[in-house]
Amino acid sequence: MEDSEKNREDFIHLARVALSDRQQDVYAFLNRLAKRTEDRDFANSLVELLRKRPTRSSTLRRSPTVALPVDTDSRFQLLRAEEHPTLPHEPIYADGVRDMLKRLVDERKQLEALTEAGLEPTRTVLFTGPPGVGKTMAARWVARELDRPLLILDLSAVMSSYLGRTGTNLRHVLDYAKSIDCVLLVDELDAIAKRRDDAAEIGELKRLVTVLLQQLDDWPSSGLLLAATNHEELLDPAVWRRFEEQVAFGLPEREAARAFVNSLLEFVEPNASEWSDVLSLALAGQSFSDIERKVNSARRSAALNGRKISDHLATLLSANDCPKNERIDLAVQLAKSGLVSQRRAHELTGVARETIRDRLRSKGFLAKDLE
Structure with missing residues (x-):
């Protein structure tokens, strides 16, 4: 009787979020359901459906119904999309960096193994290090190995001339990326995630940090958010804690x-x-x-x-x-x-x-x- 009641509640909740057109919430709920159930066949079937969901092929391939988000004032696109990321040459990294990047790929290629252990793949990763050490190339490598499009957040476009709309732009971009089977790269993260005790920053820019924290907390395990910064010392301490993994890129030995x-x-x-x-x-x-x-x-x-x-x-x-x-x-x-x-x-x-x-x-x- 208890199982029947629980199934009824789950179905009603799923119907509610599906009818509200919140795809990322549907994915997150189904992921939780797959992890919670003791029926392994049922869990594996859910995981397989999530892995092959239609958004992977429809959204970025010139879908007539879903377009890249734009700034409401300038109409400039807020994201750059690389549908099939390519590299000029294979990256060369220190052992620790290479192992972490490979693990990010393996987690999604071997999702069933994580599900069996009651785990989810890494959702958010922070890349730190000086300019020119391969942070952006690492994002392209991960996206290529996963055969997923790479979305790159253009922070200069997100920063609207109307400061009150910058937070709206940021939410719009991140909500869009959540609904796509992609790798999202937030480059130059320090531009919007500075320490909130920085006296030089005005209140609106400080509020962007709060928006970002909320989005990181809500990031679905079906997606992968990579962020990069050349100035990790500028980041708000709360931002550091929201990333599940941090990868330090150094100058090449x-x-x-x-x-x-x-x-x-x-x-x-x-x-x-x-x-x-x-x-x-x-x-x-x-x-x-x-x-x-x-x-x-x-x-x-x-x-x-x-x-x-x-x-x-x-x-x-x-x-x-x-x-x-x-x-x-x-x-x-x-x-x-x-x-x-x-x-x-x-x-x-x-x-x-x-x-x-x-x-x-x-x-x-x-x-x-x-x-």
Whole structure:
């Protein structure tokens, strides 16, 4: 009798939210029902229905009935949609970052395993780190691996000239994303999620934080919200607590820089491996985007003047601002690789040729190898 009464209540509640056209609430309720029931076949059937729900294919594929949200004043679109995200190259991340991104994908590809354990997939993730370290590319990678469209929240569009409407824009965008089987990226999160004790911010912008907190609390497990910031110190502490996972992206270490440079040069430079070793030293402490910009600049120059790429890559090796030990390491690596002469290594790094020879001897090179 109790089961019959509970089923009746569940059905009435489901009918209520369905008739109110709140799709995200329907999905959230069905997810809870699948987790709560002891009937595994019933739970798996619900999970499968949710995974294949029609919004996945209908909403972003030029549906005549559902359009991307726009600002009511400017009519500018508030979201950028990448229906089939693509990457210029495969990302290279530290082990911890790579493992977390892979887990986000696995959670949704193996949803039945989580359901069996009474768990839901991660709903919200915060990416932190300096510019150019691959946060946006990580979002594209996750969306591509899940075969879902990527929606990117354009915060400059959300910030209406009429401040009272900015919160409405934000709600509109996030409610829309909740109803789509997608990956949502909220870039530059600090623009709307600053600390509420910041005296420089006016009341309306502070209220945006409250709107965001409410939306994060209500985010359905059927969706995935990724947020990125270059200035985590500006975020309101309450925002931090609302994200289930935080992923810190750092500047690439030498091994990552070497692999990245090699991926940029392997099809255009015969000595890609040697140049990768050298440039990973010369460009140490720089972001992926800075490294890519400099390497591609050298490639463009070579294409325009007909000279070898290696001639232009050598211009990236200036190490006058580096500490002495790093300049010596770079000079020795240059001489050892054979990419340039010892004289040229001296000119590029300012390290005396005798110092280069001494270091090479200490590494076991014979005298005939030093010329």
